[in-house]
Amino acid sequence: xxxxxxxxxxxxxxxxxxxxxxxxxxxxxxxxxxxxxxxxxxxxxxxxxxxxxxxxxxxxxxxxxxxxxxxxxxxxxxxxxxx
Amino acid sequence: xxxxxxxxxxxxxxxxxxxxxxxxxxxxxxxxxxxxxxxxxxxxxxxxxxxxxxxxxxxxxxxxxxxxxxxxxxxxxxxxxxx
Amino acid sequence: xxxxxxxxxxxxxxxxxxxxxxxxxxxxxxxxxxxxxxxxxxxxxxxxxxxxxxxxxxxxxxxxxxxxxxxxxxxxxxxxxxxxxxxxxxxxxxxxxxxxxxxxxxxxxxxxxxxxxxxxxxxxxxxxxxxxxxxxxxxxxxxxxxxxxxxxxxxxxx
Amino acid sequence: xxxxxxxxxxxxxxxxxxxxxxxxxxxxxxxxxxxxxxxxxxxxxxxxxxxxxxxxxxxxxxxxxxxxxxxxxxxxxxxxxxxxxxxxxxxxxxxxxxxxxxxxxxxxxxxxxxxxxxxxxxxxxxxxxxxxxxxxxxxxxxxxxxxxxxxxxxxxxx
Numbered sequence: 294x295x296x297x298x299x300x301x302x303x304x305x306x307x308x309x310x311x312x313x314x315x316x317x318x319x320x321x322x323x324x325x326x327x328x329x330x331x332x333x334x335x336x337x338x339x340x341x342x343x344x345x346x347x348x349x350x351x352x353x354x355x356x357x358x359x360x361x362x363x364x365x366x367x368x369x370x371x372x373x374x375x376x
Numbered sequence: 377x378x379x380x381x382x383x384x385x386x387x388x389x390x391x392x393x394x395x396x397x398x399x400x401x402x403x404x405x406x407x408x409x410x411x412x413x414x415x416x417x418x419x420x421x422x423x424x425x426x427x428x429x430x431x432x433x434x435x436x437x438x439x440x441x442x443x444x445x446x447x448x449x450x451x452x453x454x455x456x457x458x459x
Numbered sequence: 460x461x462x463x464x465x466x467x468x469x470x471x472x473x474x475x476x477x478x479x480x481x482x483x484x485x486x487x488x489x490x491x492x493x494x495x496x497x498x499x500x501x502x503x504x505x506x507x508x509x510x511x512x513x514x515x516x517x518x519x520x521x522x523x524x525x526x527x528x529x530x531x532x533x534x535x536x537x538x539x540x541x542x543x544x545x546x547x548x549x550x551x552x553x554x555x556x557x558x559x560x561x562x563x564x565x566x567x568x569x570x571x572x573x574x575x576x577x578x579x580x581x582x583x584x585x586x587x588x589x590x591x592x593x594x595x596x597x598x599x600x601x602x603x604x605x606x607x608x609x610x611x612x613x614x615x616x617x
Numbered sequence: 618x619x620x621x622x623x624x625x626x627x628x629x630x631x632x633x634x635x636x637x638x639x640x641x642x643x644x645x646x647x648x649x650x651x652x653x654x655x656x657x658x659x660x661x662x663x664x665x666x667x668x669x670x671x672x673x674x675x676x677x678x679x680x681x682x683x684x685x686x687x688x689x690x691x692x693x694x695x696x697x698x699x700x701x702x703x704x705x706x707x708x709x710x711x712x713x714x715x716x717x718x719x720x721x722x723x724x725x726x727x728x729x730x731x732x733x734x735x736x737x738x739x740x741x742x743x744x745x746x747x748x749x750x751x752x753x754x755x756x757x758x759x760x761x762x763x764x765x766x767x768x769x770x771x772x773x774x775x
Contacts, residue, residue: 302674374760375739384516459557481635490660494654496654499652554645567736571736
């Protein structure tokens with residue numbers, strides 16, 4: 294019962310990882326709660342602070358209240374700079 | 377001592393001519409005065425009315441007050457529709 | 460933002476290649492990150508008559524002068540670098556290319572605005588006249604008030 | 618004004634041909650008189666560091682989905698017919714093509730607005746990230762507030 298977490302760009306470099314599988318059992322978490330778990334895992338790394346990152350759930354832009362559960366794909370990344 | 381008059385597009389078809397040389401001696405005419413002479417020549421043809429035509433003098437957009445003289449090129453044409 | 464590139468102005472019966480024109484605009488141009496191109500095509504008018512071709516008449520000499528003036532005004536006003544204006548004349552089939560406007564700039568909004576401005580002025584100032592050829596005959600196209608309004612908006616505050 | 622043409626969306630490491638893309642947009646398209654294309658290129662930033670290349674990272678899957686959504690929104694809002702969005706990823710040299718947006722419409726202002734809108738939304742919503750490669754090292758590009766402002770203007774009255 295895992296949830297897939299992805300990191301991109303600067304975030305990926307700062308956290309030294311681009312993806313991880315997180316066992317969440319059958320819990321339903323908000324993005325905010327998921328972020329707290331990640332902050333524990335990454336020693337409160339500043340790269341994971343809300344103000345510095347955007348979040349997408351299942352490839353759609355999401356926010357701190359969006360609910361996630363096992364099977365979901367959650368991505369954290371900096372503001373986009375394409376084009 | 378002639379002045380060159382050109383007609384384009386619908387005007388050219390209506391007047392059945394695309395260009396004529398007009399002997400103006402050494403007179404200086406306004407476009408308005410030139411137009412009056414042309415109206416006489418073309419039997420007051422409605423195609424030559426001010427409201428239906430634009431005028432260019434020496435290939436620059438002009439108006440009824442613009443002064444013309446021998447050697448000048450004066451063109452009358454309908455509103456443009458390119459692009 | 461250099462504005463010293465001479466505009467490329469072409470009034471011709473021949474067709475043009477958008478690919479080649481685009482290449483000319485970007486070649487050895489490392490400061491200009493944005494290119495905007497407009498192409499106008501002969502289209503079937505939505506209406507009661509079915510268009511078979513378009514005939515384009517122009518005022519040789521004055522046309523080129525007028526297009527150059529529009530291009531230079533746009534370069535200065537929007538800080539464009541390269542500008543190209545190509546306009547075809549003669550008889551053009553359905554779906555044929557009529558006009559090409561291409562501009563480069565350091566920034567995308569300037570490029571969009573510059574190309575848009577050039578088209579608005581070309582439509583209302585350059586001495587071209589369109590005649591529609593239908594199956595039933597032909598008729599000169601009337602100037603559109605919407606085109607005049609479009610050109611006039613550039614005189615207002617931005 | 619049909620809006621049933623499926624957008625052409627491409628995220629690729631390969632370069633693209635503006636000539637070929639333009640041809641695709643106009644082929645057998647007799648109702649659409651206006652084509653607007655935007656191309657973005659890698660440019661030497663005006664600044665203290667000299668750029669040698671750009672690296673573009675993206676979020677595979679989400680990127681394509683996001684570009685499709687932007688293209689469809691633009692088609693509907695501006696009555697566009699065909700739309701193409703191509704965005705390159707990977708390492709790109711100075712002056713290389715990065716992004717292409719091409720749209721067709723019956724009317725020129727809709728085509729200009731549609732392409733402009735797509736670029737503004739692509740810049741602020743599509744998950745791409747640029748890293749500048751300099752002679753001295755590399756650094757991620759920061760998002761620009763001017764891009765956010767540009768995107769926001771489409772929410773206001775037209």
